[in-house]
Amino acid sequence: MVDAVARLLRRGLPVTLAAVDPVLLELRGVLARAVDPGDEASRIAALDGTLRGLLARFPDARYAAAARALFGLPPATPGMNLTARRALAAERAGHEVHHFRKRVEPRLIATLTAELLADADRFTHAPLIAPRLAPVSARQPVLADPFAWEVAEQEEQLSLLWSAIYAARAELLAVERLISLRAERTDIVRAAVTAAWRWAGARAEAISYTTAFAPDLTIDELVALAGWTPPLTPGQTSRLTEAAAGGVAREQFVAHLHGETVLDDTWTTGLLAALQSTEPTSPEQPGAGGSSTAVPADPDQNG
Incomplete structure (x- = not known):
């Protein structure tokens, strides 16, 4: 080699x-x-x-x-x-x-x-590999048959799963790119919150898919395909997933978590750790003594 x-x-x-x-x-x-x-x-x-x-x-x-x-x-x-x-x-x-x-x-x-x-x-060792798509020149109707419906539904759910995983990966990459560029802190925090929303949505889709079609697959291994995320406790993971379930909009996701610390203290602080290690701290920045909730909330949310 x-x-x-x-x-x-x-x-x-x-x-x-x-x-x-x-x-x-x-x-x-x-x-x-x-x-x-x-x-x-x-x-x-x-x-x-x-x-x-x-x-x-x-x-x-x-x-x-x-x-x-x-x-x-x-x-x-x-x-x-x-x-x-x-x-x-x-x-x-x-x-x-x-x-x-x-x-x-x-x-x-x-x-x-x-x-x-x-x-x-x-x-x-990947638990699942994304299906390859090929151009289709003609409509492919689903036959009025229970077996055909089940196959179509599985493909539908699989497509939703991979769509969610790739969306989460895109946002996690965006965070790393912004940190590398030393972008404005508010821009990085906004991207980190969006990444949390997409990641939690991907986990919700993974739960839905494995429950219906692949009970032998591990949810955490599927979601790990999106990329690295800050370590979360089972309770924090569950809370983020609940907030994103049902395909809610980003604003709804943030609203569901309003007043809680998991998004700011754990997720955002974890993603911004690389940035924090090389920049001076101030009373308004994470790592500057005081409350552990110093990380600013989502810039798009008031209050």
Whole structure:
């Protein structure tokens, strides 16, 4: 696997048929993301997207820019050959080129390989994989038959489940992006509240789906597909889920939780922890002594 990833360096990204080792195209994470797993071009596109995502979240912050440059992503520019990319990567890493190539580059390749394998493992043990959709050119009516109704209802509920999970994932990503951009605190808090609403809605959909069609699936594992969330007690989890049940609007969700601390103290504070650790505190900010409810309530709510 390490040799297969190292082989990609010669051309860099995007992945091409000439540079890719077939072993990479058989990874579970690649197959799961491919629009058509049986099509080589589709798997190559999926591998390319997977690598870009892993490099964007490279676990070693010191060498993240160097790893991206090495594989042809910004700060590298299109058309740079390996020699130029290696020199740029060494510069970003703060090393002399020869030392970088001999000592650092192998570690970066090994780290990316480990991330690829971990990604594949996550898909291997995923409780459910999102269904692939194909274009439909003609109406597909449901026959007036109990079996057909049940199949249609299951697909309907499955679509609602994945819609909710992806909506929650989008909002959790938005929070992380805003924190990384060091956006205005009120904007981050608003996004965090929206993420709580979407996450709780996804959990409600997971409960509905598993109860009706898949009792063997674990609700927490399904919702975890949306992304990382602050640790919650069973009671807090239940309270958020209850507030979002029935497909309520965001405003209703916030209103249901008005006066409670789970949304501010636990959820929002947990998501803003990365921001709090690098900014000064004041009496109006979390972490500044005083009440544990210092995190501002949803900016869209009065009172």
